Amino acid sequence: MAAPRPKRRYLESPLRALLNIISTSVDAIDAAYTSTNLPHPSLDAPYDPHAPGEALRSVPRVAAAAKNIIGAAAQMIAELEHPFQGVTSTAYAFHQAAAISIASQLDLSEILHDAGPSGVALDEIASKSGASEVLLAKVLRLLATQHIFREVKPGLFTNNRLSSTLSKGKPHYVLARSPEERLVGTSGRAALIEFTGDECFKASAALVDAALDPKGEQIALKRAFGIGPSESLFQWHARPENKARKERFACAMQGTTESDNSEGLFQGFEWGSLPHGASLVDVGSGTGGTLMRVVKRYPEHKFRIVNQDLDGVIETAKRYWKTNLPTYDRVSFQTHDFLTPQPQTCAATNYDKPRVFVLRHIMHNWPSAQARAILRHLRAAAGSETQLVVLESALPVVCRESDGTSDHDIVPGAVRPPAPRPLLANGGRASASIYRMDMTVSKQDPSLHVNLF
Incomplete structure (x- = not known):
């Protein structure tokens, strides 16, 4: 046998x-x-x-x-x-970026919101938006294939969970009547999409030429918009003709909080341990949404909030606080360039002494020399009890091995356990946004000529 x-x-x-x-x-x-x-x-x-x-x-x-x-x-x-x-799906992804920007700038989410779950026909969407029905069909079907918007019947579209995040919280007829005010007082999500679809998208189109330039004399944004060699994005935004872009950028920075870990702000620092009435200074605050979240979490502490940014941005911040937290009377707004000496110093009265300086998503925008200048100005203004909170993202390598030089190795507390095998160590697709952000606002030396901004 x-x-x-x-x-x-x-x-x-x-x-x-x-x-x-x-x-x-x-x-x-x-x-x-x-x-x-x-x-x-x-x-x-x-x-x-x-x-x-x-x-x-x-x-x-x-x-x-x-x-x-x-x-x-x-x-x-x-x-x-x-x-x-x-590979080609990634190469053609620019069509999706263009489509989502079109959808936001045409206020399609608001048009569909007005009709509810039954949906709106393409001809009606075209009539209200002023866009071509043929173009709208292409845009909406491409996005619906990515689960952004939903085609409920042939040629009939409605919002879904993803597309509704583009809403500006205002009826479409209000947006159409006052286009210059369409982003004012919003969550910033739509502003972020439109900033990405304008400055970021156009700069990315120039990135190849910038990266392959052997001289490395111009970064991508300057190539795309003809910005002078000594101008930064913020100086360019300060031009009178770019007023709308500057205000949109301020709103967009508030929109970035939507993609943050909602609890990360409170897990990394014990705001509740600060004394009541402590002075918190948001340096380069944008709309000031970061410390607004702190105030809402700890209303009994009655923190004194100081929002600092450039002149036009501060005006946007004032409107944002008036819209979202109008009753809070312990907030002030100060025009300040953080590359210059910090005006909130411990030479002030005890009540006004800054207890915390906050830098949220600031340092990654600047080369090392300017980053050091920002920190030195804060150190010069600080006292023995002043604390610094820096909110940034450490960029992990994709592999599981480490050479001991990455941010996760160098920064205490930055080490995170790798994702379970056989996933990529950084989690793969779930962590992709941080690498896109790194491409958008890189802190690399200009000599590497791969910056967008």
Whole structure:
């Protein structure tokens, strides 16, 4: 009698390993929603930032599980998609960037919001937006394929969870009547999309020429817009003809808080341990949304808030606080260039002594020499009890090995555990936004000539 054949051993395929990560992570998210008796946010329904189900997405264990799913799903697509199709999909992504910018600038989310879930026909959207019906069909179908907007019937479109985030919170007829005020008092999300679709998109188109220039004399933004060699983005925005762009940029910086970890601001620093009435100075504040969140979290502390930025930006900040927190009477606004000496110093009275200087998403915009100047001005103004809070992102390498020189190795507390295998160590697709930001506003030396700005 022949001996039985040995059982063949199969190694777990990458697909099966990725599927297991997805399955385990879905179980964790489902358990969180079941235990709280909350429904999952629906992709087909408009986004409601105040819904308890949305807030649950920010709970660390749920956010971590979602990050694993996003990374695993994208890696599974990369495993299965024809390799050249994957490359060309990235090469053609500029069409999506153009489409989303068109949708925001034509206020399509507001047009669809007015009609509700039943949707709006293309001819009506064209009539209200003033755009070509043929163009709108192309734009909306490309975006709907990416789950931004929804085609409920042929030629009939409505908002969904993603597209509704473009809403400016104003009826379409108001936006059409006063286009210069369309972004004032908004969350900043639409402003961020439109800034990205204008300055960032056009600068990225010039990035190849800038990167291949052997002299490296112009960064991409200056090539795209004809900006002088000694001008920065902020100086260019200060030109009278760029007033609308400058105000949009200020609103857009508020919109960046929408993509931040909503609890990260409070996990890295104990704001509640500060004495009541402490003076908090937001240096380069934009609209001042960062410290507004602190005030809302700790209203009993009655912090004294000082928002500092350039003149036109400060006017936008005043409107933002008046719209979103009009009753708070312990906020002031100060025109200040942070490359010059800091006016809020400990030579002031005890009440006015700055207890915290905040730099949120500031340092990455500047080469090392200017970054040192910013910090030296703050050090000169600080006292023995003054603290500095810097909100930035450390850019991780993609592999699991380290040479000991990355930000995560050098900055204490920046080390994070890698994503589970076989995911990329940085989480892959779920962490892509930080690399896009790095390409947009790089702090590399101009001699490397790969900056957008």
